[in-house]
Amino acid sequence: MILHLDLKRTNQPYQAEIAEAMQRVAESGWYVLGKEVASFEENWAAYCGASHCLGVANGLNALELIFKAFDFPAGSEVIVPANTYIASILSVTSLGLTPIWVEPDPKTFNIDPRKIEEKITPRTKAILAVHLYGKCCDMKPIWAIARKYSLKIVEDAAQAHGATYQGHKAGNLSDAAAFSFYPTKNLGALGDAGAITTNDADLARKIASLRNYGSTIKYYNDHVGTNSRLDELQAAILNVKLKYLETENQRRRELARFYLSEIKHPDLVLPSLKTLYEDAWHLFVVRHPKREQFIDYLMENGIQATVHYPVPPHKQKAYSEYNHLSLPISEQIHNEVISLPLNPSLTDEEARHIVQVINQSVYQPHAAVGYHSRL
Numbered sequence: 001m002i003l004h005l006d007l008k009r010t011n012q013p014y015q016a017e018i019a020e021a022m023q024r025v026a027e028s029g030w031y032v033l034g035k036e037v038a039s040f041e042e043n044w045a046a047y048c049g050a051s052h053c054l055g056v057a058n059g060l061n062a063l064e065l066i067f068k069a070f071d072f073p074a075g076s077e078v079i080v081p082a083n084t085y086i087a088s089i090l091s092v093t094s095l096g097l098t099p100i101w102v103e104p105d106p107k108t109f110n111i112d113p114r115k116i117e118e119k120i121t122p123r124t125k126a127i128l129a130v131h132l133y134g135k136c137c138d139m140k141p142i143w144a145i146a147r148k149y150s151l152k153i154v155e156d157a158a159q160a161h162g163a164t165y166q167g168h169k170a171g172n173l174s175d176a177a178a179f180s181f182y183p184t185k186n187l188g189a190l191g192d193a194g195a196i197t198t199n200d201a202d203l204a205r206k207i208a209s210l211r212n213y214g215s216t217i218k219y220y221n222d223h224v225g226t227n228s229r230l231d232e233l234q235a236a237i238l239n240v241k242l243k244y245l246e247t248e249n250q251r252r253r254e255l256a257r258f259y260l261s262e263i264k265h266p267d268l269v270l271p272s273l274k275t276l277y278e279d280a281w282h283l284f285v286v287r288h289p290k291r292e293q294f295i296d297y298l299m300e301n302g303i304q305a306t307v308h309y310p311v312p313p314h315k316q317k318a319y320s321e322y323n324h325l326s327l328p329i330s331e332q333i334h335n336e337v338i339s340l341p342l343n344p345s346l347t348d349e350e351a352r353h354i355v356q357v358i359n360q361s362v363y364q365p366h367a368a369v370g371y372h373s374r375l
């Protein structure tokens with residue numbers, strides 16, 4: 001079976017270096033917010049081209065700390081993409097802010113900038129730009145809207161490590177960006193970890209305090225903070241793996257180009273490539289109008305296909321107050337998406353097998369029924 005992602009296999013090449021880093025931390029006598037974290041923060045800021053980086057406990061916390069630092073008045077609205085992973089939305093609602101849902105451009109899966117302006121009210125304070133599946137949002141129109149209405153822009157870059165937009169990296173396209181280093185992400189720790197990047201020195205100082213109980217000088221608290229610290233072990237591991245991120249992303253791009261040129265199937269909608277974007281290809285997501293049948297067919301042929309994600313946030317039980325909303329583009333996307341295996345440890349042979357199985361399915365009536373997606 002070709003797995004969607006085999007973490008043991010993806011981390012295997014770095015085992016010796018990771019073990020050495022872990023040993024160093026174990027023997028150091030310092031385990032939370034220390035030298036390793038400071039060094040990773042410096043490395044990650046430099047990688048993203050941002051002036052500041054703060055290591056935090058996870059990606060959700062990174063988003064929450066950004067909104068906490070902005071300290072918007074109660075009842076403020078944040079423009080969010082309706083088509084995203086639920087963590088993006090949780091960061092808004094957990095701060096008592098109101099998500100204002102905007103449909104995606106079905107070609108990119110990301111927020112459709114043409115649909116943002118009509119949703120702006122006097123209470124709007126920010127736009128949350130989620131770079132879903134590793135493709136940056138179309139930032140230029142978003143920057144223009146933010147300037148016109150004096151809004152903050154927050155990037156959810158949890159799936160976009162190393163993705164670029166017009167030559168600039170994710171994490172350096174907004175007022176502040178949130179990253180997750182959950183093990184499955186393009187840059188993954190061996191546990192939970194996250195970070196915030198920003199070019200705003202005051203914001204960075206405030207977040208550095210907020211993540212550590214709102215304190216800069218021990219036992220003196222300037223803000224009502226929280227505990228969202230990054231530990232030395234994860235930072236040391238991230239410092240090791242960061243060295244290989246570009247190579248891994250290049251491999252992802254190579255595999256994506258292979259799929260895009262070789263997969264030929266009338267019922268499959270392949271992801272789009274845009275010249276001004278370099279995608280991080282966190283996921284390779286195709287759409288099929290009869291998703292479940294197609295997944296079964298792939299499974300029968302030894303390929304594990306997964307779904308990111310089956311239910312849109314506004315239709316989740318947890319968000320019953322939003323269940324009545326009709327966001328048909330997001331809903332259709334959630335009904336049709338399939339993630340094909342694409343990760344740095346996938347071999348050429350496996351990629352060829354995946355293409356072959358998919359292309360053969362054109363002749364399998366149960367896997368390709370004549371129905372064309374409306375998107």
Ligand SMILES: *Cc1c(COP(=O)(O)O)cnc(C)c1O
Pocket residue numbers: 058059060061084085087088130156158159179180181182192193194
């Ligand atoms: C993974 C992810 C998050 C949350 O990151 P955690 O580290 O799991 O908290 C947020 N947004 C998106 C788009 C993600 O993929």
